[in-house]
Amino acid sequence: MKQLKSSDLFQEAQKYLVGGVNSPVRAFKSVGGDPIFIKRAKGSRLTDCDGNRFIDYVMSWGALILGHADPAVTEAICKVATLGTSFGAPTQQEITLAKLVQLAFPTMERVRFVNSGTEATMSAIRLARGYTSRNKIIKFEGCYHGHGDSLLVKAGSGATTLGIPDSAGIPPDLARDTIVLPFNDLAAVRKTVEQEGNQIACVIVEPVPGNMGTILPFDGFLPGLRELTRPFGIVLIFDEVMSGFRALYGGAQTHYGVRPDLTCLGKVIGGGLPVGAYGGRREIMETVAPLGPVYQAGTLSGNPLAMAAGICTLTQLQDPKNYEQLEARSALLEKGLSDAAQVARIPIQINRFGSQMTLFFNESKVVDYQTALQSDKNRFKNFFHSLLEQRIYFPPSPFEAFFVSMAHTKADIQKTIAAAAAAFKKMQG
Ligand code: KE4
Numbered sequence: 001m002k003q004l005k006s007s008d009l010f011q012e013a014q015k016y017l018v019g020g021v022n023s024p025v026r027a028f029k030s031v032g033g034d035p036i037f038i039k040r041a042k043g044s045r046l047t048d049c050d051g052n053r054f055i056d057y058v059m060s061w062g063a064l065i066l067g068h069a070d071p072a073v074t075e076a077i078c079k080v081a082t083l084g085t086s087f088g089a090p091t092q093q094e095i096t097l098a099k100l101v102q103l104a105f106p107t108m109e110r111v112r113f114v115n116s117g118t119e120a121t122m123s124a125i126r127l128a129r130g131y132t133s134r135n136k137i138i139k140f141e142g143c144y145h146g147h148g149d150s151l152l153v154k155a156g157s158g159a160t161t162l163g164i165p166d167s168a169g170i171p172p173d174l175a176r177d178t179i180v181l182p183f184n185d186l187a188a189v190r191k192t193v194e195q196e197g198n199q200i201a202c203v204i205v206e207p208v209p210g211n212m213g214t215i216l217p218f219d220g221f222l223p224g225l226r227e228l229t230r231p232f233g234i235v236l237i238f239d240e241v242m243s244g245f246r247a248l249y250g251g252a253q254t255h256y257g258v259r260p261d262l263t264c265l266g267k268v269i270g271g272g273l274p275v276g277a278y279g280g281r282r283e284i285m286e287t288v289a290p291l292g293p294v295y296q297a298g299t300l301s302g303n304p305l306a307m308a309a310g311i312c313t314l315t316q317l318q319d320p321k322n323y324e325q326l327e328a329r330s331a332l333l334e335k336g337l338s339d340a341a342q343v344a345r346i347p348i349q350i351n352r353f354g355s356q357m358t359l360f361f362n363e364s365k366v367v368d369y370q371t372a373l374q375s376d377k378n379r380f381k382n383f384f385h386s387l388l389e390q391r392i393y394f395p396p397s398p399f400e401a402f403f404v405s406m407a408h409t410k411a412d413i414q415k416t417i418a419a420a421a422a423a424f425k426k427m428q429g
Helices: 004-013 071-081 092-104 117-132 186-199 221-232 252-256 304-317 320-343 369-373 377-389 410-428
Strands: 038-042 045-048 053-056 110-114 136-140 178-181 200-205 235-239 262-265 276-280 349-353 356-360
Touching: 053 410, 071 304, 092 110, 092 276, 092 304, 110 117, 117 136, 117 200, 117 235, 117 262, 117 276, 136 186, 178 186, 186 200, 186 221, 200 221, 221 235, 221 252, 304 320, 320 349, 320 356, 320 410, 377 410
Parallel strands: 136 178, 136 200, 200 235, 235 262
Antiparallel strands: 038 045, 045 053, 110 276, 262 276, 349 356
16 A cells, blocks of 8 residues: 655654654554645545545544535534634533433433533533542553543553553552552452452442443443442543443443443543533532533533534434444444355454444453453554545554444445454465
């Protein structure tokens, strides 16, 4: 595949941008080779700077559930841009998007918009600590909640991809307050909570993790977290930045019927523009400034341009036909990949939550961080490049999820399955 322009751009980018990228996972470090530089995208397709066209399954890491450059979203952005992109003052659009979020997440009785998932989770942690006057937090190994200091401990996503799950630069005194437990291990949570529950401000969890690859919660795990935290007044935070809207017009909390105290959102609610949100029980949220002593602020929070993209995206998602199509296409892809691997006798596991899924090169079920780490990274690397050669763009890391959008056609899915079958066949040799 011709990649001269991308390679030249990557060389030049490294003279100005750290590692030539603005987010580490984009650097192709775990799969090797130079990242492709994107020129444009439409629907399910990316076009790189060398003119190669790909079927995209990164979809801006899950943000573009409608597909790239959705006409209605583009029109909404262009229209609002002529009226002013940001005022640093309240606008009606913020109310409109908050209502659409609350429709999907009724547990979010009060909402605060921010500019990224990181800001959402960082603020939610501070809020839980301010509301409970406690310092310790519980997170789970392999879960990634953005790059807030307290959360870069045994973190997934790019941190695991690059082998730095415990980032440098986190003060030990701060890291000490972060208790890390294995995902899906309710006994470990019970033991910790019974020992030091009254010192713990919150439990933060990706209810369906996507950052060690996609992992599904065991039956009873999420309800168990709810039962264990409530008696101790521990704030239960669901980080649904990735899982939000992936399977239904709601989140994992809707699917599993568990009511967290706080929820963090991002990606889809911005429709491709920078938007994050945190929200939850009114009495907790009203501890946030200007009503309470927990401070959080943001120049571009709730800006009308980003609100317009989010409003247009969530409005379209409310049509149930969309989730019927997303489910059908995602199930077709999952089955096709599984069947192709079986024919080639290549052991894989696929964990799927709606239109978010991960393919692990692993003989055993992948149920937590440790089992995810045992997956064959080299096979993933070969698989990634074989797909790329066939113009299918998967996430450049074995510890990420890939995403089906409303723009992926049946033909896209069938082309992807055929490309995967060829990639598996190559592995047999
Ligand atoms: P952002 O700050 O990247 O908007 O959101 C952080 C975040 C929080 N919570 C969850 C569950 C997340 O998945 C993320 C970000 N996801 C990664 C992809 N796994 C973003 C991609 C990247 O870091 O470049």
